[in-house]
Amino acid sequence: MSEDGKKISIDPITRLEGHGKIEIFLDDEENVKNAYLQVPEYKGFEKFCEGRRAEDMPNITNRICGVCPEAHHLASTKALDDAYDVEPPEPAKKLREVFYNAYIFADHILHFYYLASPDFLVSVDAPREERNILGVIGEVGEEIGKKVIKQRGKGQKIVRMLAGKSVHPAFGVPGGVTKSFTSEEREELVEMTSDMVDFAEFTLDLFKDEVLSEYKDTIVEDRLETYSMGLIEDGKLSHTEGEVKVVDPKGDDFTSFNGVDYTDVIREHTEPYSYMKFPYLKEIGWKGFEEGKESGVYRVGTLGRINACDGMKTEKAQKEYEEMFDTLGYPVHSTLAYHWARLIEVLQAAEILQELAKDEDLESDNIRNEVGEPGSGVGIVEAARGTLIHDYELDEDGLVKNANLIVATNHNASVISMSVKDAAKKYIDGGNVQEGMLNSVERAFRAYDPCLACATHSAMGETPLKVNIYGPDGEKYGEVTQGLGDK
Amino acid sequence: MDSDEFEPEIIAFLCNWCSYAGADLAGVSREQYPSNILNIRVMCSSRVSPEHVFESFQEGADGVLIAGCHPGDCHYIDGNYKTIRKTWLLKKMMDDMGIDPDRLRLEWVSSAEGGKFAKVMEEMTDEIKKMGPLELDGNDLSGEYDE
Amino acid sequence: MMSDKKKIGFYWCGACGGCQVSILDIDEMILDVVEQADIVFWPCAMDPKYEDVYEMDEDEIDLMFINGSIRLEENKEMAELLREKAKEIVAYGSCSVNGGLFGLGNLSDKKELLERGYSTKTTDEGSLPQKVTEVEEGDLKLPEMLHHIVPLEEIIDVDYLLPGCPPLPNQLEEALPALLDDDTEVGKHDLISSKSVCDVCPMEREEKKIEGLKPIQEVEFDPEECILDQGVLCMGPATAGMCDAPCTEVAHPCVGCNGPVKDVKDQGSRMASALASVIGVEGEEKMSEEEVQETMESIRDPTGSMYMFSLPSSIMQYRRGDIDE
Numbered sequence: 001m002s003e004d005g006k007k008i009s010i011d012p013i014t015r016l017e018g019h020g021k022i023e024i025f026l027d028d029e030e031n032v033k034n035a036y037l038q039v040p041e042y043k044g045f046e047k048f049c050e051g052r053r054a055e056d057m058p059n060i061t062n063r064i065c066g067v068c069p070e071a072h073h074l075a076s077t078k079a080l081d082d083a084y085d086v087e088p089p090e091p092a093k094k095l096r097e098v099f100y101n102a103y104i105f106a107d108h109i110l111h112f113y114y115l116a117s118p119d120f121l122v123s124v125d126a127p128r129e130e131r132n133i134l135g136v137i138g139e140v141g142e143e144i145g146k147k148v149i150k151q152r153g154k155g156q157k158i159v160r161m162l163a164g165k166s167v168h169p170a171f172g173v174p175g176g177v178t179k180s181f182t183s184e185e186r187e188e189l190v191e192m193t194s195d196m197v198d199f200a201e202f203t204l205d206l207f208k209d210e211v212l213s214e215y216k217d218t219i220v221e222d223r224l225e226t227y228s229m230g231l232i233e234d235g236k237l238s239h240t241e242g243e244v245k246v247v248d249p250k251g252d253d254f255t256s257f258n259g260v261d262y263t264d265v266i267r268e269h270t271e272p273y274s275y276m277k278f279p280y281l282k283e284i285g286w287k288g289f290e291e292g293k294e295s296g297v298y299r300v301g302t303l304g305r306i307n308a309c310d311g312m313k314t315e316k317a318q319k320e321y322e323e324m325f326d327t328l329g330y331p332v333h334s335t336l337a338y339h340w341a342r343l344i345e346v347l348q349a350a351e352i353l354q355e356l357a358k359d360e361d362l363e364s365d366n367i368r369n370e371v372g373e374p375g376s377g378v379g380i381v382e383a384a385r386g387t388l389i390h391d392y393e394l395d396e397d398g399l400v401k402n403a404n405l406i407v408a409t410n411h412n413a414s415v416i417s418m419s420v421k422d423a424a425k426k427y428i429d430g431g432n433v434q435e436g437m438l439n440s441v442e443r444a445f446r447a448y449d450p451c452l453a454c455a456t457h458s459a460m461g462e463t464p465l466k467v468n469i470y471g472p473d474g475e476k477y478g479e480v481t482q483g484l485g486d487k
Numbered sequence: 488m489d490s491d492e493f494e495p496e497i498i499a500f501l502c503n504w505c506s507y508a509g510a511d512l513a514g515v516s517r518e519q520y521p522s523n524i525l526n527i528r529v530m531c532s533s534r535v536s537p538e539h540v541f542e543s544f545q546e547g548a549d550g551v552l553i554a555g556c557h558p559g560d561c562h563y564i565d566g567n568y569k570t571i572r573k574t575w576l577l578k579k580m581m582d583d584m585g586i587d588p589d590r591l592r593l594e595w596v597s598s599a600e601g602g603k604f605a606k607v608m609e610e611m612t613d614e615i616k617k618m619g620p621l622e623l624d625g626n627d628l629s630g631e632y633d634e
Numbered sequence: 635m636m637s638d639k640k641k642i643g644f645y646w647c648g649a650c651g652g653c654q655v656s657i658l659d660i661d662e663m664i665l666d667v668v669e670q671a672d673i674v675f676w677p678c679a680m681d682p683k684y685e686d687v688y689e690m691d692e693d694e695i696d697l698m699f700i701n702g703s704i705r706l707e708e709n710k711e712m713a714e715l716l717r718e719k720a721k722e723i724v725a726y727g728s729c730s731v732n733g734g735l736f737g738l739g740n741l742s743d744k745k746e747l748l749e750r751g752y753s754t755k756t757t758d759e760g761s762l763p764q765k766v767t768e769v770e771e772g773d774l775k776l777p778e779m780l781h782h783i784v785p786l787e788e789i790i791d792v793d794y795l796l797p798g799c800p801p802l803p804n805q806l807e808e809a810l811p812a813l814l815d816d817d818t819e820v821g822k823h824d825l826i827s828s829k830s831v832c833d834v835c836p837m838e839r840e841e842k843k844i845e846g847l848k849p850i851q852e853v854e855f856d857p858e859e860c861i862l863d864q865g866v867l868c869m870g871p872a873t874a875g876m877c878d879a880p881c882t883e884v885a886h887p888c889v890g891c892n893g894p895v896k897d898v899k900d901q902g903s904r905m906a907s908a909l910a911s912v913i914g915v916e917g918e919e920k921m922s923e924e925e926v927q928e929t930m931e932s933i934r935d936p937t938g939s940m941y942m943f944s945l946p947s948s949i950m951q952y953r954r955g956d957i958d959e
């Protein structure tokens with residue numbers, strides 16, 4: 001406990017993969033002096049990946065995150081392609097694309113409806129029974145609720161058809177994949193993808209009608225001007241192929257990179273109070289938790305990507321893209337626009353799936369190419385939450401000598417900390433914590449897509465948060481809670 | 488005798504058809520071999536599973552011997568070939584788990600080789616004495632951060 | 635409001651989140667669960683805020699599912715606390731039952747684990763995460779890492795073991811109703827299959843002799859034929875088969891995520907025995923001991939690949955440091 005200042009702990013916060021907590025310190029006037037995001041979670045992957053068989057890496061690293069295992073699985077497989085100097089055959093690439101877009105679709109849907117929408121759609125005084133495990137149903141109506149479950153389920157099902165399991169898929173091998181679709185399965189795929197586009201459009205409309213119209217001011221207000229990062233393929237927003245582009249806070253090109261060159265662009269800052277590292281742009285340097293062009297802080301994820309690209313890969317998504325920037329201007333820095341960008345990606349994923357489903361290549365047997373000698377390789381994909389980098393060095397037996405992993409949520413560590421601090425500053429005044437603070441801190445978090453907790457949180461209704469306020473002597477003199485009641 | 492001197496505990500898995508008889512012979516012919524050895528009779532060296540070896544270490548053994556019939560003489564034809572393969576794997580795993588692979592020894596001892604058995608045991612005891620006791624630090628979960 | 639419904643809870647220790655998602659993946663079945671039980675404690679609900687749990691009565695929760703591994707001090711403390719507050723504890727998922735994938739960290743000591751993570755080629759030099767950090771405004775605390783990972787049942791008494799990484803919907807369809815119904819007797823190990831993955835695998839294993847193991851990427855691969863018979867490591871023979879073999883079903887080797895079959899302690903040992911009997915070459919009788927050993931050298935990283943999910947529950951559990959260099 002601090003000797004002189006007062007400290008407020010928000011513990012737990014739940015919008016991260018794993019555990020997290022926020023510590024807020026007050027100054028003498030009892031206004032917010034500083035806020036720290038701490039992540040008390042560590043596994044040591046970089047170490048225990050050493051000595052492992054290269055081909056096990058996609059199955060080891062998908063356990064980094066059970067919400068986006070597909071992203072790790074593919075990043076890892078791509079790193080192995082690179083390390084073994086092999087290009088997968090066309091059909092394998094298409095199958096990976098199906099696998100990946102199904103994941104993006106399901107993951108984003110889960111996030112928007114299960115996590116984010118209660119922030120906007122629910123009236124806070126809805127009775128608890130309606131905020132149960134399928135709370136969304138109570139909020140948007142049973143018909144829509146069922147649709148949501150069904151559509152998300154489809155994404156998961158497509159992943160399972162190829163990879164056996166949706167959590168911790170088994171699919172990618174160096175040089176290709178282990179399975180293609182049978183013709184019955186592909187028929188099913190065509191059938192399944194038939195109305196995904198409609199659903200994506202419906203969701204965007206819902207967002208515009210219910211969220212945008214009512215919350216536009218908040219959306220515009222809550223902003224952080226930072227660099228943006230995302231994968232692009234021929235200028236278009238991509239999740240799997242292409243190069244990573246970085247644009248500055250004004251939206252001008254800053255740099256782009258491919259493969260191992262990421263080490264020229266990204267460095268990771270460490271703080272002794274957190275197990276999570278804080279990546280920043282090497283060229284600019286680490287200037288602390290600051291926004292603006294002079295600070296190396298950048299954003300990834302849906303907003304980072306949409307700022308970094310010149311447009312979407314598909315027609316309908318492109319229209320939505322234009323509408324978003326027409327409405328909010330370019331580049332977009334409002335944290336809450338993450339949601340809008342997310343739904344535009346849902347639409348692109350649905351369109352890609354619908355198109356790919358028609359492709360007979362998905363039934364091909366030609367799904368693996370012969371590998372070369374093991375060497376070093378980098379695999380980069382865009383996970384739902386942002387750029388994901390796997391970098392391996394293999395020895396001559398194909399065992400991992402060295403692994404470096406930069407995980408999506410990591411890139412956003414700084415901006416998340418900053419958003420939280422902003423929210424705290426706004427709502428804590430003279431030691432008084434206003435009701436809106438909890439919400440607002442939470443909302444700042446959720447925009448970045450807090451991963452797992454998202455799923456679980458809305459299942460319980462509102463997120464229970466607890467802020468403790470401590471006096472100078474370490475005595476607790478107040479607390480504000482939300483969602484812990486009903487006991 | 489110096490009572491402080493470390494006396495290693497060794498578990499010897501002996502194949503019934505050759506090595507056990509060999510050890511027996513060593514005993515009968517009063518060959519001198521160290522006393523801190525627990526002989527366990529198995530039907531064939533291949534019946535010794537990695538589990539048995541790991542359990543032995545976990546239960547306090549400082550060394551483990553697997554002894555079987557000479558290659559070609561196994562009562563079950565290729566049992567001892569399996570033993571060779573298994574032992575190779577085991578030693579690798581032991582190495583990864585921080586147990587010196589030399590604490591496990593595989594020897595071929597026929598029923599007539601009482602002298603060889605005694606010699607092997609003596610050698611092994613000496614070697615393990617040099618290594619010192621296998622310290623398994625129980626289940627202590629703590630441990631300080633190192634700066 | 636009082637209700638006579640069961641009170642259940644979920645908590646995650648050092649986890650990946652997959653075990654939580656697996657509960658969402660049972661789709662509508664969750665409605666039946668909610669019918670029978672009140673969810674009083676959900677991972678993000680109270681999380682590391684101990685005092686909320688402290689306030690609960692003893693045995694207030696009827697059935698508590700704990701997933702994730704015991705990696706940090708905090709995980710251990712929370713497990714101990716929940717033991718007091720819950721009548722019955724389910725170790726949920728392989729991390730909780732067998733130590734799980736993060737248990738591979740037991741091959742190193744914790745210092746190595748920490749130092750390596752903060753000395754990668756992109757990481758700035760700086761101090762490692764500290765238990766207590768003094769910042770300008772005060773102190774920030776972090777829970778400490780434990781020396782090694784252990785299965786949940788070594789920390790607290792556990793009533794049921796439900797492995798899987800994560801447990802799959804078919805497992806939950808069986809387990810949940812049984813656990814929630816007082817009249818159904820479920821033994822601690824009853825949710826672990828005594829069948830192996832091979833027993834439920836669609837591919838027929840002929841136990842063909844193979845000359846050694848080859849990396850999957852170097853094998854011209856027949857997706858219809860048993861993977862191990864083709865000379866590629868598949869953990870099916872040593873792994874419990876509750877999952878119904880979804881991985882081999884899509885022609886991908888089983889990586890052993892369920893841990894060992896019922897009543898077997900050491901998955902890696904089981905697999906080592908299986909490999910020792912299945913590997914063999916023509917004319918072996920004429921080979922020297924060294925030559926026989928050479929056939930084994932094709933097995934890369936046996937410890938990592940065969941204990942990938944169960945090192946902490948294996949007999950040796952973790953690296954001892956007999957050989958320090």
Ligand code: SF4
Nearest residue numbers: 650652727728729799
């Ligand atoms: S058992 Fe598997 S799915 Fe569950 S938390 Fe552990 S790694 Fe994740």
Ligand code: SF4
Nearest residue numbers: 832835860861868870
């Ligand atoms: S493919 Fe694997 S699980 Fe299936 S029978 Fe062969 S070894 Fe067993």
Ligand code: SF4
Nearest residue numbers: 877881888889891892
């Ligand atoms: S087949 Fe093997 S790897 Fe796949 S789910 Fe079952 S136990 Fe896990």
Ligand code: FES
Nearest residue numbers: 502531555562566
């Ligand atoms: S019978 Fe002696 S080794 Fe097999």
